Amino acid sequence: MLAKRIIPCLDIKDGRTVKGVNFEGLRDAGDPVELAKRYSDEGADELVFLDITATKEKRKTLVELVKKIALKIDIPFTVGGGISSVEQIGDLLHAGADKVSLNSAIVRNPELINKASQQFGAQCIVAAVDAKQTGDQWNVYISGGSIDTGKDALEWIKEAEERGAGEILLTSMDKDGTKSGYDLDLLNAVNSFLTIPVIASGGAGTKNHCIEAVKKGSADAVLAASIFHFQKIEIDELKRSMENEGIAVRHAVNNN
Amino acid sequence: MMIAIINYEAGNLASVSNALKRLNEPHIITNNPDELNDSDGIIFPGVGHAEPAMASLKKNSLDQWLKKTNKPVLGICLGMQLLYESSEEGDSEGLGIIPGRLRKFDSSKEKVPHMGWNTFTDVDDSHPLVSSFNTSEYFYYVHSYFAPVNKYTLASCCYIQDFTAVVSKDNYMGAQFHPEKSGKAGALLLQNFLSYVHSGSE
Numbered sequence: 001m002l003a004k005r006i007i008p009c010l011d012i013k014d015g016r017t018v019k020g021v022n023f024e025g026l027r028d029a030g031d032p033v034e035l036a037k038r039y040s041d042e043g044a045d046e047l048v049f050l051d052i053t054a055t056k057e058k059r060k061t062l063v064e065l066v067k068k069i070a071l072k073i074d075i076p077f078t079v080g081g082g083i084s085s086v087e088q089i090g091d092l093l094h095a096g097a098d099k100v101s102l103n104s105a106i107v108r109n110p111e112l113i114n115k116a117s118q119q120f121g122a123q124c125i126v127a128a129v130d131a132k133q134t135g136d137q138w139n140v141y142i143s144g145g146s147i148d149t150g151k152d153a154l155e156w157i158k159e160a161e162e163r164g165a166g167e168i169l170l171t172s173m174d175k176d177g178t179k180s181g182y183d184l185d186l187l188n189a190v191n192s193f194l195t196i197p198v199i200a201s202g203g204a205g206t207k208n209h210c211i212e213a214v215k216k217g218s219a220d221a222v223l224a225a226s227i228f229h230f231q232k233i234e235i236d237e238l239k240r241s242m243e244n245e246g247i248a249v250r251h252a253v254n255n256n
Numbered sequence: 257m258m259i260a261i262i263n264y265e266a267g268n269l270a271s272v273s274n275a276l277k278r279l280n281e282p283h284i285i286t287n288n289p290d291e292l293n294d295s296d297g298i299i300f301p302g303v304g305h306a307e308p309a310m311a312s313l314k315k316n317s318l319d320q321w322l323k324k325t326n327k328p329v330l331g332i333c334l335g336m337q338l339l340y341e342s343s344e345e346g347d348s349e350g351l352g353i354i355p356g357r358l359r360k361f362d363s364s365k366e367k368v369p370h371m372g373w374n375t376f377t378d379v380d381d382s383h384p385l386v387s388s389f390n391t392s393e394y395f396y397y398v399h400s401y402f403a404p405v406n407k408y409t410l411a412s413c414c415y416i417q418d419f420t421a422v423v424s425k426d427n428y429m430g431a432q433f434h435p436e437k438s439g440k441a442g443a444l445l446l447q448n449f450l451s452y453v454h455s456g457s458e
Contacts, residue, residue, distance in 0.1 A: 002415055003373040003394060040439070045373055071274050076396055076437045096270045098437065121304040123369055123398040166369060166398075195363045197371050220367065250373040250394035252439055 003250040004214050004242065005045040005221035006235055007199060008228045010035060012051045012081070015061040033068050039228070040075050042235045043252045047073070048101065048169075048223060051081035052144075059088075063095045070096020078126055080169075084109075089116050093124060101169055103128040104142035107149055107156070110163060117164025126199075127165035129157055131186060132173035138186060145173050154189055161196055168194065169223065172202040179205025179226070187217030199223050207233060207241045214247050257454065259283040260295035262322075262335075265312040268303045268436075272332065275436035279443065281450055287316045297453030298327055301436075302334030306358070306401070307346035309334055323351055328456065329428045330385075330449045336423060336430025337401060345401050354408055354425045358401040361416050369400045370415040374433075377418060379411040384452045385429050385445065386410050386422055393441040395421070395433035403432065 011018045016030040028034060036047055049069070051062050059082070066079055079092050080101025089100050106112050106127060117125045130145050131138040131153035138153035157168055170190060172183035182200045190198055200219035204210060204227050213219040227233045239249040261272050263285045276283045276299075283299075284291060292298065300322065302309055313319040322329065331339050340350045343358035350358075361368045373394040381387050389411070402419035405412050413421035413432070423430045429449065435442035 001375065002370065005372050070270060071277060074275065074278065074437060074439050074443060076398075076434075094270065096274060098271070123303065123371070167371065195367055196369070197367050220372065 001248040003045065003248045004219070005199075006043070006210070006238060006249070007046045007048055007221050007223040008039045008044050008235070009048040009050060009201070009223050009225040011225070012049050012053070012062070012065065014053050015065050018052070032065060033072050036069055036073050036077070039235065040073050041252075043239060043250070044075065044235055045250055046075060046221070047077040049077060049079050049081075050101075051079065053082070063091050066092055066095040066097050078169075080126070080128060084112075086112070086115050086119060089120065089125075093120055097124075099124045099126050099167070101126040101128045103130065106160065107140060107142050107151065110159065113160055113163035113165055117166070122164050122166035122196075125165050126167045126169050127157070127160035128169040128171065129153055129160070130171045130173050131183075133186075138189075141173055145176075153186075154193075157190055158193060161194060165196065167197045167199065169199045169201060175203030176201075178203055181205065181209040182213040182217060182219070182222070184212060184217040187213060187219055191218040197221065207238050210238060211242055211245050211247065214242065215245065257282070258295045259297050259299060259450070259453065260292050261285045261299045261301065262292070262318060263287040264316065264318060265308065268301050268333075268434075271434070271436045272299055272301045275443065275446055279447060279450065287318060289317070289321050292321060292325070296327065296456070297449070298322075298325065298329045299449075300329055300331040300335035300338075302332065302336075302338060303398075304334060305345060306334065306337060306343045306350070307348040309338060310348055310350065313338070313351075319351055323353060326427055328449070328453050331428070331430035332436070333399060333432060333434055336432055337399075337403065339423070339425075339428055339430050340403055343401055353428050354403075354423060354430075356403055356406050356408075358403055360401050365416050369398055370402075371398050372396070373438075374413050374415060376411040376421055377414045379422075380409075383410050383424055384455075385424060385448050388444055388448060389441075395431075395435065395438040395441055395445075397433045399432060 076098040078099040084105035140151040197220035204224035411422035
């Protein structure tokens, strides 16, 4: 049975992880490769690396980092943050990323989804959408949540799917950082028409929130950062709780 | 003893090469028939669309080489799919090594692509490629087209319906999932293939 995926998200700045990651046993908690390996060993099903580096020169560091991650990590990983051209997508995929996540650039230039999907395949194009409730709809925000585009998020997600996105990474800005649970209404609204997988993001605070996102919101995967970084919810422990609720999860082979 | 990864435009070459590096397995990435002839086992990866992938193989006559070789070949994902006769994807021709036609998942029933980790529903553990597996290990899949189960199926998987997860005919083997991205279980399958190659070249 197809397992629901647990996806830790790592923020990267200038080639290092940011946020106060505090794992025991890591020589260097800021090293994305080491942290990624740790998550992978603990049973993460996929990883997302979000680059928040601002300058173009420093983005070369990202490609080098992706090469290092790809050499060490044997589960799929997505790279996102500031990607705006087919050329950049190609560089990251050739460096070993399995998928790229596109956000502001595809809102400004929706044709980029078609081009990237045709060239590299829909399976590696993740459309990331930051949605915030505005009146009786959800609006699409870009530039790290700083600009309200006025676009209806549900219509935009439908368009992204039609243009060739292979997956939707859906972040609720209302819930992000609140630790009060994923936005189940938003997830349900999106899942009512979507035929590609959706990754729920924003709001995870407890194991139960992840269970709800899957059982009540029909999420195909749940993404979280802080519950793994700060609150020390073990991935395997989360998976056991999900399994007890009847959700199919993958337990990593332990042949050490 | 050398493994060759076939180099053509639809290959996810870096991922497979990285997986072999993690297994300390010497390998080359090549589209040169002489180098392929000198190797002991072939890995035939692939992502993307069947039609341009076949066109890319034909450009270098790699299709003819693959059809004629008696070396162990492991097709991965689209590489496995191209071993079959044809595909609904662009109504394209395959290499025709394994009988059967690839079909598209019915997206009115479940989300397509079939993306994520899934188990075998059935596995023939008499074949060395899958002898170490049962139905508890998870492998990572990303695909919209599938090979129906037939007599060459070594392991099946279920998503919307049963389909071929691992296949074997003569010296040709194939995996629909990505062993290079399937954690320890995937590494074990690759190791099984390498052991099979080693046993034949001694």
